[in-house]
Amino acid sequence: MIQVTLPPLLSGHPVKGQEDPFDTACKKAILGCDSGLMTYNLAADSLAAALVFAPEVPLRQAMAMLPTCGVGFQNALGALAPPEVAVHLEWQGQMRINGARCGALRCAASSTDADTIPDWLVIGLQLPLWPSSQDGGDTPDNTALYGEGCAEVKAPALLESWARHSLHWITRWENGDRQALHAAWRGLAWGTGEDTVQVGLSGTFLGIDEDFGMLLRAGDTTHLIPLTSLLETP
Template sequence: MIRTPVFPPLMKGLAAGPANPFAIACDQARRGVDAGLIAWSCSDDRLRAALVLAPEEPLEQAMAGLVACAVGFQNAFGALAPSETALHLDWAGGLRVNGAHCGALHAAAATRDPAAVPDWLVVALDLTLRLPDEFEPGETPDWTAIDQEGCGLIDPIDLLEAWSRHSLRWLHLLEDPEGRATLARDWVGLVWDLGRPVTLPLRGTRHEGTFLGVDENFGMLLKTGAETRLIPLTALLEEV
């Protein structure tokens, strides 16, 4: 039986059962629920959770919440996983364990206007705990699960609780300019493919080029030929 997670005082949980926590959190946010709600769901093969935020700054800056939760997950996973396990973060939200995809973070907001202060922002986590039985180890080299990477003994509820704590710490640090700079330094050290050629599919369009770095709002600087373009984090927002 899966135990009920215990979250920090500023957060409260909502068990989603087999439903999609991302959709539930967005629905609750539209209804005006307080920030700090975490809708969650855990099965044998998948851990999903979604955190409701209430930004007080324009969306372009508020999207740093996605980065805070991504680094928070890396911190949580790093504290529970074997020391030799490497976890990296794709700019677009993907999670990589020992180089292979193992899940992702997603985001949705009340608006897509970068200059508007959104009524709410939801950051969701989706982590693969175990691959389906029909897949043999090594059959999908670019897709993995944490049990395939020597992390099968991690209690997913422990991981969820740790994610909430570490994310809350980073979200609080975002309120301070120095904290934002610290987040940027930690995040850049974890980003996958920085300085390398990348292919980025977004809303039906494939963006290709060299991932040079990010701007002050964590937007991707992508160089294609002689042109360098900025792809803002708001481009990652999903309709839920």
Template structure:
């Protein structure tokens, strides 16, 4: 049984295992576990927090530039998960940099971390983190006008652990789709969810007009008459 904040042990699908962390951020715990050789599919999560904080360990079998697709893949999985439980008027969009936007306000972030490696070599491990805000930080939102939370956007019945369970199931679905059918399905789904597509943006330090995505979901940004390709590997952080 879960408490009012969504505590308790979540039920994950096969191939994924969970471990609650105490006194340590899931990101730091996942990096430490990955460096120690943890099995892929390990999910570290904070079961007691009012917001959702989780991190998943992976063992990539693809080169670094391809493995970076995990950032939009995890984003689409989260959007699908929220779409299955949130009211229909709740719109979720995904920043190319990993930001998560709900009804236009920033409500969280997905990040990926991996040790240094050549672009044509698979990293030894990869950690994907998810931080999603459920509870408002202040009563009227005035201190953070560009940010929002799920509860502020009409999702007051949602708690972190059920959302994490749904996210894990959708994540496995998209991993299977990528493995069996390539990136066409993910590209199609993600293209309809990208935040600020067609607008003036600053991505990975490059400012310009966000034209679209290449076949590997890299960002095409036009500045001063030149179109620049920003590969997703630019968003891969190091521990």
């Protein structure tokens, strides 16, 4: 079995075969596992992982863990990949490497009530390592890690790096340094100032509010789309 060394505050739980670590993390969270559990599946062509949180703040604020883990991923890959490799983050969780979509973050929680402290929150990471097709021209807006000059980045090292960098930003956020997180995320945001469609609304992505909700300008109205709209049903 591939060895993965995680920071002391995290505990690892590898899964095998077709088992989805995100689903596994949600099931274990429902059963009452400890915060800091990281489930992961390191397949030959993909990396998938999920991290369980036990928030102490309402879900509206706790959802900041989604962009936090996104910044952690950019920092992690930036530490391992060649310097010319560019990573950007889409508001809804997708990640872009050198401009093309490459993997995504996802989220689920025990509740969808933004004003209630949830029993648990799970953030998942999915990353393709190898392209699904040898002809990249078939899907020009989608890519895989090893198709973007990152063939030397090993999946276990990337997972370990993601855990460390995400934990760093989580600690800063918990200690009140939220402006730094906002600044880091804005510097990586993809599509700011461009037209988009979210939850059935089309408009211009203006930026984010203090809880990372999307500010969407449609005509004369600016809509606030909360991150809780991205929650999946476990």
